[in-house]
Amino acid sequence: MEINFLALIVAALSTLVIGFIWYNPKVFGTIWMKESGLTEEKMKGANMPVIFIMSIFFAFLIAMFLQFVTIHQWGAFGMIGGGGATDIKPSYAAFMADYGTAFRSFRHGALHGFLAALFFALPMIATNALFERKSWKYTFINAGYWAVCFTIMGGIICSWQ
Template sequence: MNFSTINWLAIVVAALSAFMVGGLWYSNILFGKVWMADSNLDTETIRAGNKGKIFGFTAIFSLIMAANLAMFLNDPKTDVQWGTIAGLLAGVWAFSAIAIHSLFELKSWRYILVNGGYSIVSLTIMGAILGAWR
């Protein structure tokens, strides 16, 4: 693998896009209330969480996901269309893993759709960014 053809700035931007999508996705505007209810969480419990740990590891894992997707897209023929499709396919893969784990944890389909849907949307956007910014 030729790492010199990887756009590391695009990886950082793609990872940041997952934060933006997550901030909206898990807000009360979209699915925050549903996600909290199906996760058996309340506002106090969330406020008591270690924000440094949560956001720090989220940043690390978002960077890993973006870098991994960029490596799969590391081809001169990659464009925004292929990046978007590859991101969508990676999102379906992630959705499936979330569904499997959640089914064994006896989570609801609503929970699976919220968390899996986030993976599909965020990875699709990551792929679009990485494909467009070669």
């Protein structure tokens, strides 16, 4: 299997679009700022180009992980695929001939993306929030954002063949 870097980049960029909507003052932005202890003055003092570049980089890392969660064929490649194009096992070629595009849909990827958010992102965010003494509003706003992001990212990655 080859990595679809274009799908991963688009999935990573989708987090910015979702963030612009999610953290808009008319949606959750005002509540999030209050619960996180941020003010307009603190927000204006940030180096936004660095923040956006690093957030895209981190989202790309998440997308790299999500491709292995959402595309089942990666598991077959790991078990019977082999190391390179010349080392492909006949069992892998037969598997891909029968199931190469099975479960490669937006809906399937979105389901696995959501499950990854529920069982991976939410516990990490909630644990950090507990130790940081943040409110449950803060926790659910951030976890909700990542649940939507993982869901959309999983859908993009899984369906883009």
